[in-house]
Structure formats: structure tokens, C-alpha cells
Amino acid sequence: MRESPARELWVGLFVLAGLAALAWLSFSVGGVESLRAGGLQLTATFDEIGGLKKRAQVVISGVRVGQVKSIDLSDDFRARVTLDVDAALALPADTSASILTSGVLGDQYIALEPGGDPETLHSGEQISFTQSAVILERLIGKLIQNLGSGSKE
Amino acid sequence: MSPAGPVRALGALVLRSLRGLGRFALFTASVLRAGSRPPLRLRRLVGEIYDAGVLSLLIVCVSGFAVGMVLGLQGHNTLSRFGAEESLGAVVGLSLIRELGPVLTSLLVAGRAGSAMAAEIAAMGVTEQLDGLRMMSVDPLDFVVAPKAFGMIVAMPLLSTLFVVFGILGGWTVGVALLGGDPGSYLSTLEQAVAFREDVVGGILKGVVFGLLVGFVATFRGYTARTTTAGVSAAATSTVVIASVATLIFDYFITALWGY
Numbered sequence: 001m002r003e004s005p006a007r008e009l010w011v012g013l014f015v016l017a018g019l020a021a022l023a024w025l026s027f028s029v030g031g032v033e034s035l036r037a038g039g040l041q042l043t044a045t046f047d048e049i050g051g052l053k054k055r056a057q058v059v060i061s062g063v064r065v066g067q068v069k070s071i072d073l074s075d076d077f078r079a080r081v082t083l084d085v086d087a088a089l090a091l092p093a094d095t096s097a098s099i100l101t102s103g104v105l106g107d108q109y110i111a112l113e114p115g116g117d118p119e120t121l122h123s124g125e126q127i128s129f130t131q132s133a134v135i136l137e138r139l140i141g142k143l144i145q146n147l148g149s150g151s152k153e
Numbered sequence: 154m155s156p157a158g159p160v161r162a163l164g165a166l167v168l169r170s171l172r173g174l175g176r177f178a179l180f181t182a183s184v185l186r187a188g189s190r191p192p193l194r195l196r197r198l199v200g201e202i203y204d205a206g207v208l209s210l211l212i213v214c215v216s217g218f219a220v221g222m223v224l225g226l227q228g229h230n231t232l233s234r235f236g237a238e239e240s241l242g243a244v245v246g247l248s249l250i251r252e253l254g255p256v257l258t259s260l261l262v263a264g265r266a267g268s269a270m271a272a273e274i275a276a277m278g279v280t281e282q283l284d285g286l287r288m289m290s291v292d293p294l295d296f297v298v299a300p301k302a303f304g305m306i307v308a309m310p311l312l313s314t315l316f317v318v319f320g321i322l323g324g325w326t327v328g329v330a331l332l333g334g335d336p337g338s339y340l341s342t343l344e345q346a347v348a349f350r351e352d353v354v355g356g357i358l359k360g361v362v363f364g365l366l367v368g369f370v371a372t373f374r375g376y377t378a379r380t381t382t383a384g385v386s387a388a389a390t391s392t393v394v395i396a397s398v399a400t401l402i403f404d405y406f407i408t409a410l411w412g413y
Contacts, residue, residue, distance in 0.1 A: 018311025030349035
């Protein structure tokens, strides 16, 4: 039994559509990193990263420019975060990185704030100025402590 | 009825189920053996992918889009109470990729293509076409059954992937285009929440397993159906019932074992 060419064409189109959908899910949504063109790899160490996770956003002025590639512990027991940032960016050497939270229940992300240094950051370099995540419990603890000491005076 | 009656009935039920499972396992093994021997019937396989895949495309894409729209609406309403509308992409994408895509596709395909597959093979039994093939010393397992079962295994993961993509599009249509959510954060929370190994590969794995389930249940029920007209309809009905229940049960176990 021979299949008609029209049927074969439809099956071919169906398989191509399925594979294209799979490719989109894998590479764009699923973020297969090994096959993606390498961006600028920067590291930043923080005293506290809160709930920051791998693949969290990296933004400048609210515009997404990259993502968190990995998180590990440095030799002095601080959190070392590796960022994968758009390679086309010429970030000044005194750029600072802060961990912020989007909304009340939102995920944590890293906001970069470019400084004014004429020197630029290159791949593998470290961002020196960092601001850790704000832990709400510590903030409230400090507030209660301050209020307590204030009322005694 | 003696007091031992109900116990005996239970025992008979267990034995019957075990015997059925054993027959199914033997059938599956002989189809795999017959189908993997040359000549590989690639042209017949293409025809079966057309029947199971291309002809199910419309119902799968429309259902996926509709499910995505519902998720977009429900998700937007619920998340906006907590001021977390920007997480809509993650909610829609994760539920589609992990669960709804593979499971609903399997239920739809079992109803649309699985029942037709079982009825076709059962009708071939009624009209003695399977006996005719055997007379010509052509193995029906190799010529009829294996291409159908394998076609389903190829078609199901592709259909389930398309279901997911149309669902994400449906969620975007409602959450962003109609209700005015932020288009950038819909995609970025989706990308941030979905992990390749856990979610995308897990979803595809489910698609393959469900394709295997539906394909083999349909061909088994069709092949072992009684050679009467009632047998044909019973084969089609029981395929939908067994394949749907098996899909839901296997979904739980794959989810548990894959480590979500």
C-alpha cells in the first residue's frame, strides 16, 4: 500500500511543527544554557541572598539584560553569584549589584546600577559593590529593638 | 450463597485481572518483537502517524488554546488578589508543561484516535481480514498492529508539545491581550520558572509513556475483541475507559518518580 504524497506532506509538516514547538520550549522557555551563545560572565559576592534562585532575572533600570547562572559559597562563606549578562553591554567597572524583590510575593532578582568609571567590566571579572537582600525578619527585629531602646530614654 | 461466596468472587476478580494483565504484557512483547524485525513498515507508520497525529491536531490545538485561556483568566483573578499578576506566565506555563499538556492530550487522543484504532482492528477481525493476512502468511501483528502502536508513540509527545504551546498562547491572549497584563513579565516569569530537565523533559517523557499506553491498550482491545459487531463497539469503549484511567494513574507515578 502506497501513501499518497499529500498525506506524507501533512505528516512531515506535523512532525516539523511538533519539533519546532519542542525547540521553543527547550531553548527559549526551558533555557538550555549549554547551546546558547555565551554572554558576559560576571561574579558578585553577597552577605545574604535571601530567596535568590538560579535563572533569576538580572535587570538594569527594569530592563532584563541577563540571568543568574549559578550560586555557590565562596571561601569566606559568602554567597557567590555568577551572572550571565548580555555580551553587548559595556558596563562601567564601578557598576553595583543589589538583590531586590518584585512585588510583595514576587521573586527576587538582581538589579545592576552602572556607575561612571570609563573602564568597563570584562567576562570573568567581579562586581565589587553589592547590596544584599533585605530579610524582613531582621528588619522588624531591628525596628523592635530601636523602638524598645527609644521608649526607655 | 455460602459465606465464602463474596470472598471467592473477589479472588476470581483478582485472578481475572492478573490474567488480563499477563495477556496484555505478552501481546505488548510480541508486538514490539514483530515491529522491530525487518522489513520496517515505514510507509504504514507514516499513514498511522497521519491518522493518530495529523487528524487529532485540530482538537488538540483548540483544546490547548481554550485550556490556556481558562488558566489565564483564573490565574489572573486569583493572582491579582495578592498583587502577583506578573507571575501569570509561570502559573500557566508550569501547569501546562508538567501536567495538563500531556494528560489532557492523552485523554483527547484516547477518545479521538485510540477508539478508532481499536474499532478498526476489531472490525478487521469481524470481516476476517486478520485471518486473510495470516492465510497469506503475513503476521497481522507486524503488518497492522505494530505500525498503529508505534505511530501513536511518535504522535503523542508531538501533540502534547503543541497543546502546551497553544495553551501558553491562550494564556497570553487572555492574561496580556484582554486583561492588560505586562507582556514582558508574562514571558520572563515563564522562562524563569520552567526548568529544562524537570519540566520540559519530564513533560515529553509523560507524552511518550502515554502514547505507549494508549497505543498498546487500543491495539490490544481491538486485536482481542469478540468478532461480533458488539465486540467492535465494546473494544472502542473499553479502550477509552482503560487508556484514560491508566493515563491518570501513570501520571501520578511518573510525577512522583521524576521528582517534582
